[in-house]
Amino acid sequence: MTKTRTASTLTSFCALTLVLLTAPLPVLAADSGAEVRHAIAMHGAPKYPEDFSHFEYVNPEAPKGGTLRMAVVANGYDSFNPFVVRGVAAAGVSSYLYDTLLESSGDEPFSAYGLIAESLETPEDRRFVIFNLRKEARFHDGHPITAEDVKFSFDILTKEGHPFYRNYYADVSKVTVEGDHRIRFDFGDTDNRELPLILGQMPIMPAHYWDGREFDRNGLKPPLGSGPYKIGEFEAGRSITFKRVQDYWAEDLGTREGRFNFDNIRFDYYSDDTVALEAFKAGNFDFRIEPSAKNWATAYSGDKFENNTIITEAIEHQRPAGMQAFVLNTRKAKFSDPRVREALSYAFDFEWANKNLFYGQYTRTKSYFENSELASTGLPEGRELEILNQYRDQLPEDVFKEAYKPPVIDGKNGLRNNLRKAMQLLKAAGYDIQDGKMVNTSNDRPLSFEVLLHQKNFERIVLPLKNNLERLGIDVSVRLVDTNQYIQRVRQFDYDVITQVLPQSDSPGNEQREYWHSSNVDVHGSRNYMGVSDPVVDELVDKVIQAPDREELVNRVRALDRVLLHGHYVIPQWYLPRDRIAYWGHLERPEQTPKNGIDIDNWWIQP
Known part of the structure; x- marks a missing residue:
């Protein structure tokens, strides 16, 4: 679908x-x-x-x-x-x-x-x-x-x-x-x-x-x-x-x-979301889904909201949240080693960001199929384990022995401890500090990369990550481009790191080829943003597509999810299990909301 x-x-x-x-x-x-x-x-x-x-x-x-x-x-x-x-x-x-x-x-x-x-x-x-x-x-x-x-x-x-x-x-x-x-x-x-x-x-x-x-x-x-x-x-x-x-x-x-x-x-098109928000409050358009936790906490107040001229609602949904993350382009040699990719994840302080930037509204993402029964949890067992055992000699032992969870920065020494773990992984991958820079000892190339953005408000998310990585001697630059240039560069895989949403449905199928299959690594415009090229992933994708019933689909998707997570292709960010919406009072909506959330095509205007 x-x-x-x-x-x-x-x-x-x-x-x-x-x-x-x-x-x-x-x-x-x-x-x-x-x-x-x-x-x-x-x-x-x-x-x-x-x-x-x-x-x-x-x-x-x-x-x-x-x-x-x-x-x-x-x-x-x-x-x-x-x-x-x-x-x-x-x-x-x-x-x-x-x-x-x-x-x-x-x-x-x-x-x-x-x-x-x-x-x-x-x-x-x-x-x-x-x-x-x-x-x-x-x-x-x-x-x-x-x-x-x-x-x-x-x-x-x-x-x-x-x-x-x-x-x-x-x-x-x-x-x-x-x-x-x-x-x-x-x-x-x-x-x-x-x-x-x-x-x-x-x-x-x-x-x-x-x-x-x-x-x-x-x-x-x-x-x-x-x-x-x-x-x-x-x-x-x-x-x-x-x-x-x-x-x-x-x-x-x-x-x-x-x-x-x-x-x-x-x-109507707006080049800046701040301008769009003000235009909404001025009555220039009727409906808005609010993407910013800060705006939701601070910007929706005043007489129009108190007298229900403008209505705000946070409506629970049960749709799979998918994966929102920093996506690492493994086509680049610097990201070809999963140990390097995993090391970078230890520098992202979600707990600080959620508290200081997001007003505690978000939950950390731990699965490519988050917020659904399709998400892998704990250690593999039962039918899921049977599926993974077919590829045991091709998978890292962590798939079977360690439940995946993104690094947590907790307590006074949390960041220091995490950066120490990152250093251990980088050294195992052949890197070391030379003159204050993290350098690949096999070719003397420093580890550096660019984060490509098209939304200015994401700079406040990236800059703390940049600062933490600089403590490891890793140079990170941030480039903000317009939407059209961003789209073209993403289609051409012309980036080191991007922030991307990898959406999912409750019934994964043929579209999984587009995300993870090796046949799409070099197909410009495909959604294999990370450059996944793994024969085990290819076979698991085929198994998902060919699942004969719901129970088997769930087990096959969980196996695929677990293999992708332990590939460390992304640094998971966060998700929200509700739709934050604001709309002018002349709009009406049905009493029942589909489990997957708001659908504006079912709304109407009061006569």
């Missing part, structure tokens, strides 16, 4: 969670030998029946109308195509402009229901999937959505799109158009049970529109879509407005009822 994060602030709001119930048994399709389904779950059965009218976490009576004004903190955009490496796409394009074959629910781990596809057919072993399209599905120009459009979308994304799509759909071996509204995807020699669901997430684009156009060079010409909104007014790089489609073909479907209620959604 898709777990990407983009410049759009809406990306933080949408996710999947954990409720498994039963549904009516599907009908057997005589021509395909597969079950005809209105929906499909990764494991178990979908929650909602075939004739469901709406998701439980929306208000089906929500009125339509009004304008939602949002802010994006970034240095503009130069493209309306979010599916390619080239350029920086405008916020909201992928969310609002294109419909998909299936729609995921927000209150299950991973279940998907028919949107463009009225039904799907897949056998028990899921070796293929057939999508039967709705005849009423239309693009915004009235052209029907056909199987040829689906095939075109698959071909263009995997051949000319972002490398993510080639990885995501790598196990598809054949695509066959079986009729105007019927298409079949066959899979290779794989047990990849997630493929029918993630194919359902594919954005469907009009073949007739792109005929004669260059897919990665469309620039700022508004493309043709089929979703609930189309692009309206925009000012290149500064703002964009999406206008609700009044005759939207899918408006009355259960997957759409009560959602996408605003007539207009406008994004």
